[in-house]
Amino acid sequence: MSQTDYDQIVQLLCDRLADLSKTPEESISPETNLITQLSIDSIKLLGLIMEIEDAFDISIPINALTDIQTVHELAELVHKIKSAS
Amino acid sequence: MNLLEKLDAAAAARKSLLPDGIGAFGIPIEEVYSATEARIGDRRVLLLGTNNYLGLTFAPECIQAAHEALDKEGTGTTGSRMANGSYFGHRALEREFADFYQCSGGIVFTTGYQANLGTISGLVGPGDTVLIDGDSHASIYDGCILSGADIVRFRHNDVADMEKRLRRLGERVETTLIIAEGIYSMLGDQAPLAEIIELKNKYRCILLLDEAHSLGVLGETGQGLVEKTGLLKAVDFITGTFSKSLCSIGGFCVSNHPQLEQLRYVSHPYIFTASPSPATIASTRAALELLRKGSHLRTQLWKNCTQLYTQLKETGYQLGPDPGPVIAAILDTPQQALLMWRSLLEHNIYVNLILPPAAPEGKSLVRCSVNAAHTSEQIKYVGDTFAKLYNLVKS
Ligand SMILES: Cc1ncc(COP(=O)(O)O)c(C=O)c1O
Numbered sequence: 235m236s237q238t239d240y241d242q243i244v245q246l247l248c249d250r251l252a253d254l255s256k257t258p259e260e261s262i263s264p265e266t267n268l269i270t271q272l273s274i275d276s277i278k279l280l281g282l283i284m285e286i287e288d289a290f291d292i293s294i295p296i297n298a299l300t301d302i303q304t305v306h307e308l309a310e311l312v313h314k315i316k317s318a319s
Numbered sequence: 320m321n322l323l324e325k326l327d328a329a330a331a332a333r334k335s336l337l338p339d340g341i342g343a344f345g346i347p348i349e350e351v352y353s354a355t356e357a358r359i360g361d362r363r364v365l366l367l368g369t370n371n372y373l374g375l376t377f378a379p380e381c382i383q384a385a386h387e388a389l390d391k392e393g394t395g396t397t398g399s400r401m402a403n404g405s406y407f408g409h410r411a412l413e414r415e416f417a418d419f420y421q422c423s424g425g426i427v428f429t430t431g432y433q434a435n436l437g438t439i440s441g442l443v444g445p446g447d448t449v450l451i452d453g454d455s456h457a458s459i460y461d462g463c464i465l466s467g468a469d470i471v472r473f474r475h476n477d478v479a480d481m482e483k484r485l486r487r488l489g490e491r492v493e494t495t496l497i498i499a500e501g502i503y504s505m506l507g508d509q510a511p512l513a514e515i516i517e518l519k520n521k522y523r524c525i526l527l528l529d530e531a532h533s534l535g536v537l538g539e540t541g542q543g544l545v546e547k548t549g550l551l552k553a554v555d556f557i558t559g560t561f562s563k564s565l566c567s568i569g570g571f572c573v574s575n576h577p578q579l580e581q582l583r584y585v586s587h588p589y590i591f592t593a594s595p596s597p598a599t600i601a602s603t604r605a606a607l608e609l610l611r612k613g614s615h616l617r618t619q620l621w622k623n624c625t626q627l628y629t630q631l632k633e634t635g636y637q638l639g640p641d642p643g644p645v646i647a648a649i650l651d652t653p654q655q656a657l658l659m660w661r662s663l664l665e666h667n668i669y670v671n672l673i674l675p676p677a678a679p680e681g682k683s684l685v686r687c688s689v690n691a692a693h694t695s696e697q698i699k700y701v702g703d704t705f706a707k708l709y710n711l712v713k714s
Pocket residue numbers: 430431432433435456458500504529531532560561562568569570
């Protein structure tokens with residue numbers, strides 16, 4: 235998978251996160267922290283994961299999320315799983 | 320933020336919801352009068368928030384059995400099932416559960432929570448996968464986490480969604496455990512077991528069904544959803560608890576797979592904890608006997624469930640999809656739920672308050688649990704009170 239795929243993932247995440255956190259999309263960047271900056275709680279995150287799984291037709295085990303803090307880290311995880319599938 | 324400050328922050332968040340400190344959680348029950356009544360503060364309240372589905376908490380047979388065991392075997396086993404904590408009663412109860420479910424084996428655990436922890440962590444490990452319903456009980460989530468397996472969730476009771484996820488697992492389905500519940504504890508709805516089994520067979524997975532809330536409640540002899548649907552033989556492992564219809568504490572797992580026995584040697588929640596006390600086991604054995612013969616109790620229970628579900632529905636409350644002993648009014652905000660909960664208590668009715676994140680999809684619930692010992696007058700009083708309070712939450 236290429237940089238374009240990664241960018242596409244970030245784009246989708248920013249779009250969905252803006253909606254979930256009611257934050258303007260412009261203020262979300264790859265460095266944004268999901269919990270401290272966007273107040274994405276565990277329930278919202280689990281819902282988001284299901285949406286991403288469906289969007290990219292992949293399986294993201296929720297135990298892989300324990301170390302995820304930023305948009306970039308989540309995008310990288312999705313990218314890695316998508317590349318391997 | 321240090322560790323203690325993090326706890327302070329959580330406490331502050333809770334306080335903002337419960338400003339005057341009236342604790343809806345962990346409310347002290349001062350005295351219990353019967354399966355349906357107790358004292359909270361200076362109020363004699365009607366209990367509509369217990370899991371006492373068959374109303375057996377004061378069954379004389381269970382009390383007598385517990386007394387005798389206490390006198391004969393003492394207050395506790397002081398040891399693990401693995402060491403000195405497997406008495407005759409523990410083994411007898413295992414045989415009785417196996418017999419009840421027509422299975423070759425059964426294991427007794429110290430709680431239902433541990434039954435799920437022990438069974439799941441014994442069946443799967445790192446590199447394996449668990450495919451669980453999104454609304455699974457915390458004991459299922461925690462068992463999955465303890466196991467180290469990859470955890471994939473499907474949308475609640477959505478078999479099409481489940482199949483999509485099975486398909487994505489590819490060859491990994493071979494080491495996948497699917498987990499569902501007979502009756503879900505939040506909204507009281509039942510798993511679509513026939514469809515789940517169809518998929519389990521198609522993808523050749525193993526299925527674990529937690530009958531915690533359905534034991535004693537569904538099926539002619541009270542086996543649960545497996546009996547109601549006639550699909551007992553198709554489920555690989557069944558777990559359940561003694562803490563609801565059996566009115567004590569403890570848990571079990573039964574199966575026809577001979578590998579079940581191996582769980583005793585690999586499952587930390589089985590090994591590294593003391594076994595249930597002799598009195599607990601004795602009352603559970605007596606209660607299981609009553610449960611098996613208790614079709615009259617189930618008839619009464621279902622009469623009560625239908626009466627309350629129908630009345631709340633007709634009043635206009637949004638409820639779970641299936642009538643049953645767990646009847647949850649789904650409210651828009653935590654504030655509404657809290658107001659409703661308090662007003663019910665002021666009318667001497669105790670129900671459960673469930674706020675996010677415990678309730679699914681960020682909902683807030685005022686949840687009633689109906690039992691076989693409630694009289695139809697009591698149920699009517701609860702229904703009438705809900706009707707009277709409807710204005711509080713009407714949107
Ligand atoms: C679905 C489910 N499984 C397991 C348990 C755990 O049971 P126990 O109270 O015996 O620990 C519960 C109890 O809340 C439950 O609702």
